[in-house]
Amino acid sequence: MHIEGLTIRSRLNEDLLQQIAQITAGSYYNATTEQDLQAIYHNLDPQLVIKPEKTEVTSLFAGVGILILLIGGSVTRVFSRLP
Numbered sequence: 001m002h003i004e005g006l007t008i009r010s011r012l013n014e015d016l017l018q019q020i021a022q023i024t025a026g027s028y029y030n031a032t033t034e035q036d037l038q039a040i041y042h043n044l045d046p047q048l049v050i051k052p053e054k055t056e057v058t059s060l061f062a063g064v065g066i067l068i069l070l071i072g073g074s075v076t077r078v079f080s081r082l083p
Helices: 014-023 034-043 058-081
Strands: none
């Protein structure tokens, strides 16, 4: 690659990229020319994939518990000052 007058040499690990594509249910393409790249872009099918994911809610319950304790302590303090 030539970037801002500098020549940068790089080599892709195609075997690793193919393994990643296989594990992630994706596809690996090797475009050596601009025509190959254009053909790949035309064959791509963009789609939005939504997957359900578990969420940890322990911190939410802990926060609500602390809030209840603070409110309870405040109410107890107010009522203990009443005659």
